[in-house]
Amino acid sequence: MSKVLKFTVVEILPALLDKSKTQTIRRAYEMSDDGKLFSYKVKQPIPVLVEKPARFKVGDKATLMWNQRSKSLWFYKHDGSPAITSTAIKYPSDVFPKVLGEVEITDVFKITMIKNEENEYRINQDEDMPMVHYKDKHIIAKRDGFKSADDMFAYFDKAYDLSTPKTFWVYRWRWL
Numbered sequence: 001m002s003k004v005l006k007f008t009v010v011e012i013l014p015a016l017l018d019k020s021k022t023q024t025i026r027r028a029y030e031m032s033d034d035g036k037l038f039s040y041k042v043k044q045p046i047p048v049l050v051e052k053p054a055r056f057k058v059g060d061k062a063t064l065m066w067n068q069r070s071k072s073l074w075f076y077k078h079d080g081s082p083a084i085t086s087t088a089i090k091y092p093s094d095v096f097p098k099v100l101g102e103v104e105i106t107d108v109f110k111i112t113m114i115k116n117e118e119n120e121y122r123i124n125q126d127e128d129m130p131m132v133h134y135k136d137k138h139i140i141a142k143r144d145g146f147k148s149a150d151d152m153f154a155y156f157d158k159a160y161d162l163s164t165p166k167t168f169w170v171y172r173w174r175w176l
Helices: 010-017 085-090 134-143 149-160
Strands: 003-007 023-027 029-032 048-051 061-066 074-076 095-097 099-115 121-124 166-175
Touching (some): 023 134, 074 085, 095 099, 099 149, 121 134, 121 149, 149 166
Parallel strands (some): 003 061
Antiparallel strands (some): 023 166, 029 048, 074 095, 099 121, 099 166
């Protein structure tokens, strides 16, 4: 049985449906408040970013699924919201199934995203590598299903606050 990659970001839904999305970017860290670091002012643990290992490796198979936790098996194409079964039967061109397809992981690597003091977004592929050029940021955004690098950064900044560097795993795939 393959692992599941779940999606709920409406901005990338069209690319999932037409299968032009060929990668996903996932957090490479989790918050930990194991009590090892304390704030001297409030005497409480400070959450610490702890690195997570990659969930997938090259060659793994994955099932792509929309809104995995929803009980609905069908969703509206225009906004990804749950559809009732009778809608799927009556208007099949307006809906899509929960299971989007199967993929094989072809590439796994880590990136760091940050918004600098000038409010410019940057991506490092590795600590030893220079910043990724704008053209490459655009390619990363397109492969991830965003319309532009600006849209991708806006989403990740809102979701993860890129004012401090955050690391992410990039999983690329081919559709089966």
